[in-house]
Amino acid sequence: DAKTTQPPSMDCAEGRAANLPCNHSTISGNEYVYWYRQIHSQGPQYIIHGLKNNETNEMASLIITEDRKSSTLILPHATLRDTAVYYCIVSSPGNMLTFGGGTRLMVKP
């Protein structure tokens, strides 16, 4: 699996958009970009995934650059409950997911 690079931590004001970047310059053609988050003492929660097109669901939006070497997860209106560690992972469907350090997002009042 390709490796990803994420900032170790970020702060966001409650109600504002949280933009979490991820670099995956060695991603291969059949690998998707997956985003998960982990709230303390819980299992990872699936957020969104994409191959090359931008994606949106009820939780977030995923913006993937045209060259697919980086992506951004957008939480449009962050709440205190969005405070978590966010993991960006690239993988082919069916394979194991390799977790890096993730980004610790702190949403502040």
Place this chain on the structure above:
Amino acid sequence: GAVVSQHPSRVICKSGTSVKIECRSLDFQATTMFWYRQFPKQSLMLMATSNEGSKATYEQGVEKDKFLINHASLTLSTLTVTSAHPEDSSFYICSAWTSNVVGVRETQYFGPGTRLLVL
């Protein structure tokens, strides 16, 4: 999204005893499940891949005789920590991929985790 459950959510046991952790896919079938371990302030580390009807494959450094995996059905995988020691205390998490109607893997969902404390 799909649901993966784990039981128990937490367990405390004495050193030398064995502990069984169950992982179930509640609303989908999974021929493959994954077992991860997470130590405090660290990321998830894959331990093994559980395959329905065949032997599990273990990651380097994970003792297969200590961490017994059984994937007896399409909805259940079990991890047994044998002769547990305090250093086995950790957060154990399982996961499984959902598939679409033609069998293409779509999304991997994780269980809520099992916290093991070995005294």
